[in-house]
Amino acid sequence: MIDAQAVRTWLEDKGVKGCSACKGEELQVSKDLYALVCINRTTGGPDMQRGSRVVRLRCGHCGHLMLFHARQMGLE
Ligand SMILES: [Zn+2]
Secondary structure: OHHHHHHHHHHHHHHHOOOOOOOOEEEEEEOOEEEEEEEEOOHHHHHHHEEOOOOOOOOOOOOEEEEEEOOOOOOO
């Protein structure tokens, strides 16, 4: 489970404020990490060996999704 307050503190430290689409201020932090996986060029299917773990932020106003790299945020 992700520490939403730690994420909010990290975002604040980096100067990330609100939704990048509508400028709304209600950002919801995902409870779990998500996987951003590469597509294998040969098979066209997901390549589970390559990808990133990400935190998902969802704007409570417009639904815009933002992804942040979990390792860079110190979450893995
Ligand atoms: Zn928005």
